Amino acid sequence: VRAMPQTKPLVIVTRKLPDPIETRLMELFDARLNLDDHPFSRDELSAAMAEADVLVPTLTDRLDSAVMAQAGPRLKLLANFGAGTDHIDIASAHQRGLTVTNTPDVLTEDTADMTMALILAVPRRLTEGERLVREGKWTGWTPTFMMGHRLWGKRLGIIGMGRIGQAVARRARGFGMTIHYHNRRRLHESVEQGLEATYWESLDQMLARMDVISLHCPHTPATYHLLSARRLALLRPHAYLVNTARGEVIDENALVRMLSKGELAGAGLDVFEHEPAINPKLLTMDNVVLLPHLGSATLEGRVEMGEKVLINIKAFIDGHCPPDRVLP
Numbered sequence: 537v538r539a540m541p542q543t544k545p546l547v548i549v550t551r552k553l554p555d556p557i558e559t560r561l562m563e564l565f566d567a568r569l570n571l572d573d574h575p576f577s578r579d580e581l582s583a584a585m586a587e588a589d590v591l592v593p594t595l596t597d598r599l600d601s602a603v604m605a606q607a608g609p610r611l612k613l614l615a616n617f618g619a620g621t622d623h624i625d626i627a628s629a630h631q632r633g634l635t636v637t638n639t640p641d642v643l644t645e646d647t648a649d650m651t652m653a654l655i656l657a658v659p660r661r662l663t664e665g666e667r668l669v670r671e672g673k674w675t676g677w678t679p680t681f682m683m684g685h686r687l688w689g690k691r692l693g694i695i696g697m698g699r700i701g702q703a704v705a706r707r708a709r710g711f712g713m714t715i716h717y718h719n720r721r722r723l724h725e726s727v728e729q730g731l732e733a734t735y736w737e738s739l740d741q742m743l744a745r746m747d748v749i750s751l752h753c754p755h756t757p758a759t760y761h762l763l764s765a766r767r768l769a770l771l772r773p774h775a776y777l778v779n780t781a782r783g784e785v786i787d788e789n790a791l792v793r794m795l796s797k798g799e800l801a802g803a804g805l806d807v808f809e810h811e812p813a814i815n816p817k818l819l820t821m822d823n824v825v826l827l828p829h830l831g832s833a834t835l836e837g838r839v840e841m842g843e844k845v846l847i848n849i850k851a852f853i854d855g856h857c858p859p860d861r862v863l864p
């Protein structure tokens with residue numbers, strides 16, 4: 537690890553962060569903030585890499601190997617604001633001697649809440665009903681009006697049983713769902729028992745038997761299009777699919793084709809393969825709830841994410857291993 541300069545390090549932040557975090561950054565470092573919150577162009581990103589001692593990027597910055605090659609001699613730390621690091625070429629960062637950190641843990645409960653909101657909203661037709669009321673089309677209660685499906689007693693299949701997957705499992709049990717999961721590694725028996733969760737070694741077999749599927753794995757080369765057209769076709773036509781992880785984990789075109797043909801009951805999507813671009817067909821579907829990547833978007837959570845960024849930078853500058861170091 538290269539030594540940091542004696543003067544205050546230049547910390548370049550690529551997006552606007554919550555006010556208290558920006559105040560702390562200004563107090564502690566020579567911080568260059570993005571006050572108008574415009575997304576950095578590739579040129580701006582490259583220039584920041586060339587100049588900074590520490591870069592604070594977010595998921596809207598693509599730090600691929602070409603941008604990484606612009607790293608100047610002063611750059612030592614990429615302190616990402618966010619848990620997911622799929623926008624950063626971690627291997628290339630490490631080859632250049634750059635340390636990468638992220639902000640896990642503090643967004644677990646908020647993301648699980650939003651996931652639960654989608655798991656409720658899609659089968660109970662929440663946004664469809666709300667649109668109808670706003671459009672002045674509600675003519676009154678009837679015994680068969682806008683019936684959805686109950687969650688109680690239904691099977692929830694969680695793909696990726698890390699912190700967020702487990703937090704979703706805890707919530708879903710409260711709604712009377714039975715918990716099933718697929719994960720690279722099986723959970724310790726005591727954790728599995730605590731969650732009353734059933735492990736499926738075969739993802740294909742789990743997909744074919746669930747009522748709701750929720751994704752909680754990171755986007756990596758191994759999980760890109762994990763839900764491929766072939767796997768999506770295993771889902772039962774009455775099943776719902778919820779994604780608060782990363783859009784790239786689902787073959788979105790295949791999902792849209794299935795939804796158009798009625799081969800899936802509905803979907804709740806907080807993330808998209810080419811966000812912020814949305815497949816226009818999704819916009820026409822009533823059985824799909826669409827959110828603009830809001831999983832961790834609470835004031836409390838975003839401040840805590842910022843505090844993690846500060847802790848990671850401080851630890852690194854003080855010569856310690858930062859607590860949230862991301863290894864290749």
Ligand code: DGY
Pocket residue numbers: 595617618619620621643831832833
């Ligand atoms: C993350 O941190 O990776 C989320 O997707 C953004 O909140």
